[in-house]
Amino acid sequence: MATVVQTMQISSTAHACLALSPSLRASLCRSGEGFVKVERVKLPDTSTAHVDMNLSLNKCEQECLSDCNCTAYSSANETMGEFGCLKWYGDLMVTREYSDLGQDLYVRVDAIDLARYRKKSTFVKKAMVALSVSALLLLLLGSLMYCRMLKRKRADRRGRNPLASVTTSSAYFNDLPGLKDLNSEGRQKNDLPLFDFKTVAAATNNFSSVNELGQGGFGSVYKGVMNHGTEIAVKRLSKYSGQGNEEFKNEVRLIAKLQHRNLVKIIGCCIQEDEELLIYEYLPNNSLDSFLFDDTRRSLLNWEKRFEIAYGVARGLMYLHQDSSLRIIHRDLKASNVLLDVALNPKISDFGMARICGGDQIEGKTKRVVGTYGYMAPEYALQGRFSIKSDVYSYGVLLLEIITGQRNNGCYHMSPFCNLIGHVWELWKEGKCTDIVDRSMDNAYSEEMVLRCIQIGLLCVQRYALDRPTMSTVVFMLGNADVLLPSPKQPAFIDESARQ
Structure with a gap:
């Protein structure tokens, strides 16, 4: 059940209007009057209301506005959509407002109060727009700062110079047992070579779709041919992959140490800027x-x-x-x-x-x-x-x-x-x-x-x-x-x- 507030919290203008007698309402009826929308209220006693099921809500407003004794109007039944009109004449007894139930009631006010209400409504709308724009700008600024920080970390970790990839990769694998040390030829102690990205890109024809062997949650696998004719399979980790650095390092750490005829053989890897590649033996079937x-x-x-x-x-x-x-x-x-x-x-x-x-x-x-x-x-x-x-x-x-x-x-x-x-x-x-x-x-x-x-x-x-x-x-x-x-x-x- 919705929470019921015993006193309807609407503007003082609407309260004043509800208390006016029919004769006084008639004396004040003049050009510029209009209606204030009061949301989610228990409607006044409908036994004294005038009902016309053939009128649309817009037509209902026009008829009520043209009649100085009409103090409020509402939809006869909101579930019926745009048709059905309820009009009240005389004093209104409105005592309850609902937080999420009830029905919208349109209460008549004079020109001055209507202008004041519209000014207040416009101010609220402008404030909401300003808050929304500010929140969006803060979100964009935060995203840009995060991306710059992430890019800086990747640059620090992997190095921007392709010739420095071997040194950077050494730090990248510092936490992997047996993969810490690299010799001057870019080989790890377990003889796992580190390839330059340009070399792998050239072997796969710049990762052409024609060379693509398949896709997975990690990214795509491409066939490549090295300068000396050796065929390779290159697993390229996607930037949007469900797998990340830990899975990449985990695979290098494990498979580099394994030697068995029924396990795929890894030839090397490449870590350079945003690129993470694993190079395997090529299996044609x-x-x-x-x-x-x-x-x-x-x-x-x-x-x-x-x-x-x-x-x-x-x-x-x-x-x-x-x-x-x-x-x-x-x-x-x-x-x-x-x-x-x-x-x-x-x-x-x-x-x-x-x-x-x-x-x-x-x-x-x-x-x-x-x-x-x-x-x-x-x-x-x-x-x-x-x-x-x-x-x-x-x-x-x-x-x-x-x-x-x-x-x-x-x-x-x-x-x-x-x-x-x-x-x-x-x-x-x-x-x-x-x-x-x-x-x-x-x-x-x-x-x-x-x-x-x-x-x-x-x-x-x-x-x-x-x-x-x-x-x-x-x-x-x-x-x-x-x-x-x-x-x-x-x-x-x-x-x-x-x-x-």
Whole structure:
């Protein structure tokens, strides 16, 4: 309910006018009179009002103004729009005003008071305009000062002279273990070169759209060719990217230290003024999703090649979790982050969201949940807890996509579940898992091995992290067909009531 103010707070002019008797009103009726709008009031007693539903509000004002005994008018019903007229004659009893309800009432005043009211109204409007303009100017000034400060910081950090980029980059990476020191040739201790921006721009034909390989939340990736003929892929961080300096430095810090046949190889980086670039080996077959989810190219992936891809990704993740010098949790494993070389061998890419766990630590927690829905484990998506088991969950989703050629976030109309995991789980319990296998393989696969891989995928996407296997166990299960597998428990994000 609106707050009711027992005394209507309108101008003294309006109060005086309401108290006038009809005879006195008639004696004062002369040229120049008009009406003051009193907003959101309880209308006077309408039993004495004259009603004409055929008059518009403008016509109602004209008739009331021409009649010296008419003391006020209003819309008969505001919900009816412009039509419906209420006119009052004689004394008005108006006692209440509402903050957000009520109806507008137009009260008659003489020429002098009307002029005073209009002057006051004009002053208020001018004051509001002046305040709005001042606020806008202050906002623009603040924005300009912030931009200048940000530009100065970037200039101080990276240097304006391209020849100084190596020195500036050294300071830029001061907080990254193993990436602090640069020698005179612009190479870091781990042999990661720092490229000049002009060199990278020339290699990509000034980042031509013809050379663009793809886009992501970070920006765009371009193909380039160096002077000596080496093909490269350049990841250019957009100024408007959802990723920032921390993700950029995180990727350099991690991937520069990693060496594995199933991880993408970084060649160097470039940090110069507003530009942040990562230079990778060029992989001609782009990403796995460009094959799996393309009606034409998916037929190029027979069962043997799909298994090799799944096995290679599993070995890459196992290396990150336990065999590398750092224990790394990727946090964004998905089909688009698995790149394929000329022989369709898989390489895990995009370490901008990855996290390092020290020593025997296998779990962490964050308030900033990043990644791709559909691949995110429930404990990470809902509680921000990430671990090696959240990567295992993502791998399980990817494995099921490799087998079926379908995205996890697709909707399956013949199933009560609106994701791939739920659909596979339903078929698994019914013993019909071969119904979901990608038909583009034309049944040219080992049914026993396909069912085994589906079971491994379901083991990886179990609801509780403790129930999921480690990646070393997954690699062992994939590589040893004679090992008996446990039965999977219910997957995450499955509501059994959907079957009712």
